[in-house]
Amino acid sequence: MSRIRKDPRAERATKTVAEAGRRPRLNLGRREAGPASGRPRRDPWREWAASLAGETVIGPERKRYDRSQRQMNRADAARFARARPGLDATDISPGQPALRVVDEPAFVVFAVLEAAGGRLSRFDRQVLGAARLLADAGDGGGAVVAIMPESVEGLGEAGADRVFAMPEAATPAIRAATLRGAVDELCPRHVLFAEDGDSADIARRLAASVGEPLFADVEHLTARQAVRAIRSGRAEIGLAPPRLMSIGEDRAKPYEAVPCEARPLETSAPSRLDDPAILSVEIIPGDPAKLALSETDFVVSAGNGVSDFAAFRDLAAAMKGTPGASRVVCDAGLMPRQAQVGASGTVLAADCYLALGISGAPQHLQGIAGCEHVIAVNTDLHAAMIERAGLAIVQDAQLVMPALQKLLQERET
Amino acid sequence: MKTIVLLSEANDPISGRPHLSRLEAQAIGLAANLDKTPQGLHVGPSEEGASAALGHGLSGLDVVETSVGEDPLPAIAGFLKNALNGNEPPALFLCGRRGEGGLETGIVPYLLAEALDLPILADAVAIRPGEVQGTLVVDQAMAKGARRRVTVRLPVIATVHALAPPPQPFAYGRMRRGELRRHRADMIPAAATSAESTTPVVGSHEERPHRARPKLMRTSGTSAGSHNLHVGPEPDEAARLILAYLEENGIRRYGND
Ligand SMILES: Cc1cc2nc3c(=O)[nH]c(=O)nc-3n(C[C@H](O)[C@H](O)[C@H](O)COP(=O)(O)OP(=O)(O)OC[C@H]3O[C@@H](n4cnc5c(N)ncnc54)[C@H](O)[C@@H]3O)c2cc1C
Numbered sequence: 001m002s003r004i005r006k007d008p009r010a011e012r013a014t015k016t017v018a019e020a021g022r023r024p025r026l027n028l029g030r031r032e033a034g035p036a037s038g039r040p041r042r043d044p045w046r047e048w049a050a051s052l053a054g055e056t057v058i059g060p061e062r063k064r065y066d067r068s069q070r071q072m073n074r075a076d077a078a079r080f081a082r083a084r085p086g087l088d089a090t091d092i093s094p095g096q097p098a099l100r101v102v103d104e105p106a107f108v109v110f111a112v113l114e115a116a117g118g119r120l121s122r123f124d125r126q127v128l129g130a131a132r133l134l135a136d137a138g139d140g141g142g143a144v145v146a147i148m149p150e151s152v153e154g155l156g157e158a159g160a161d162r163v164f165a166m167p168e169a170a171t172p173a174i175r176a177a178t179l180r181g182a183v184d185e186l187c188p189r190h191v192l193f194a195e196d197g198d199s200a201d202i203a204r205r206l207a208a209s210v211g212e213p214l215f216a217d218v219e220h221l222t223a224r225q226a227v228r229a230i231r232s233g234r235a236e237i238g239l240a241p242p243r244l245m246s247i248g249e250d251r252a253k254p255y256e257a258v259p260c261e262a263r264p265l266e267t268s269a270p271s272r273l274d275d276p277a278i279l280s281v282e283i284i285p286g287d288p289a290k291l292a293l294s295e296t297d298f299v300v301s302a303g304n305g306v307s308d309f310a311a312f313r314d315l316a317a318a319m320k321g322t323p324g325a326s327r328v329v330c331d332a333g334l335m336p337r338q339a340q341v342g343a344s345g346t347v348l349a350a351d352c353y354l355a356l357g358i359s360g361a362p363q364h365l366q367g368i369a370g371c372e373h374v375i376a377v378n379t380d381l382h383a384a385m386i387e388r389a390g391l392a393i394v395q396d397a398q399l400v401m402p403a404l405q406k407l408l409q410e411r412e413t
Numbered sequence: 414m415k416t417i418v419l420l421s422e423a424n425d426p427i428s429g430r431p432h433l434s435r436l437e438a439q440a441i442g443l444a445a446n447l448d449k450t451p452q453g454l455h456v457g458p459s460e461e462g463a464s465a466a467l468g469h470g471l472s473g474l475d476v477v478e479t480s481v482g483e484d485p486l487p488a489i490a491g492f493l494k495n496a497l498n499g500n501e502p503p504a505l506f507l508c509g510r511r512g513e514g515g516l517e518t519g520i521v522p523y524l525l526a527e528a529l530d531l532p533i534l535a536d537a538v539a540i541r542p543g544e545v546q547g548t549l550v551v552d553q554a555m556a557k558g559a560r561r562r563v564t565v566r567l568p569v570i571a572t573v574h575a576l577a578p579p580p581q582p583f584a585y586g587r588m589r590r591g592e593l594r595r596h597r598a599d600m601i602p603a604a605a606t607s608a609e610s611t612t613p614v615v616g617s618h619e620e621r622p623h624r625a626r627p628k629l630m631r632t633s634g635t636s637a638g639s640h641n642l643h644v645g646p647e648p649d650e651a652a653r654l655i656l657a658y659l660e661e662n663g664i665r666r667y668g669n670d
Contacts, residue, residue, distance in 0.1 A: 286558025
């Protein structure tokens, strides 16, 4: 779609008329296209359309542009495609295909995922990113096989070439046995796990059953070496990436380039579906109200803008979130000190943060720096929390709380 | 129910001196609820750290002395195989989920399970006897405070998670009363068959001083583009937006399912 960049030197060369014995002359009238440099030209239209951030809500309609010169990500690209329907949406980075297909893989790399609740977690994406890195290492040509207990969406975008869904609701012992079958059949060059929960368990079961060492809790992974800490973090060992590895959290970058195809894999791996020692399995969900702030995944937090704290506590319980608060609220004794979020309180590891009536002071924002999703309810359009939020609602928190409570009760019945 | 707690060669993360790993002290606490006289087993060159386990509630400790740098697995497997074939076989073996101060791979319990052909359960936080004789109910720690309650047939190996109840306090008198039995490694018939003795815990490697590497930053997944700002919506509309956002991003699911 983009035009080809002009190459002035090459153009000059085509216009030069060389005659033996005379000075080289330029024939400027000559209108022959010179050889193109091959480098594509910027398309300002495209960038302009992609930076459209929205339209003003109040007053006369005016377009708002975000010109902070961010790289165009996939969401922007999709929006851009809508903005200029005549264009081919997948041609954002010219020269690259829309879908990456590995037909005859030279080797395979397994990525064992948890995919709890049918969604890829951040950690799952990181494991896939690490697997992608190893599959493209050296001459490349490897295929990433994602292995998870249930079918999940978005595996292609996360970098999986093949997908292998294991029988559902299996115990770790059964999952490890199924995985063993797949390993024997496909002989992967690497098998990657997340160093967390069931994945860490399965990794060790597999290592013990195939009789190979497990390089656990990798801190640093490149195509050439994998490094892990030992002796309580006083020493480290690094080797060429071994066959079985478990990756530490937030250690490998997720994959972000062209989507892969995520083709279902046909294996004849027999699924052994019984575990003679286990008589029954029952999952007891955690009670978010009793969890510590640093452990929970969802925090419902109140600031100075909230006045009815009994309603707030009920709401936090109904939303299945852990209650938190800003320092002002804790200082006033309206919430216990353990609930304080921020630099002098708890730094959260949660995925989602719902801030009711919190201004977003720097000390408070430090505490939620790791939260992927932030929802803010505040009466002040210019509060820092509104700017930080992925969903910002300018409204009185005292009105939104009962409305939420009502909606939740309606959903229950 | 006869219980054996496996005690590793652990070093204090700060001082580097031998000590009893906290996970193993917690394991002793779990064992004491099931067995009035829980026993311990330590295989290694010295029992300096492990002997503190008596003070945390073990009533007896078997120490098999091996030379420095020797793989303890054959001796552990041999000792436990002997015990399983004895006239009062143990039913439960508890370990910490990771070692401390060594290679810290946490694979020894799994190799042991493979060698003894026993089932293994990871990350136990609570253990109690099952309703049926010869069974055990184990609560396993999972993400987000969830627990998996598994009923398992004995004998079994379980590893203990850090969220298990805190250990009993150390008591010097209790340590002095505890019985310490020393064994020589060559008296134990090495039960090691092919697999478990040849499985290296880590591949060949060279140690070097640790270099701290920064973790990935966890930034919000929202760019200005996907930022959705709603100025002055009706409260009901705002509530609907919030729940829709939560469900779309897979944080929570509300309603009767
Ligand atoms: C050394 C130091 C350390 C600190 N550490 C921390 C810390 O760890 N954690 C922490 O939280 N703070 C900390 N603070 C305090 C911090 O600077 C702020 O004072 C505090 O976070 C402000 O809390 P707030 O947002 O709840 O209150 P305010 O700043 O008063 O903000 C209230 C917000 O609610 C909005 N509002 C008012 N009424 C309503 C309504 N009806 N509906 C909706 N919104 C409404 C307002 O528009 C405003 O934005 C620290 C300060 C210092 C100096």
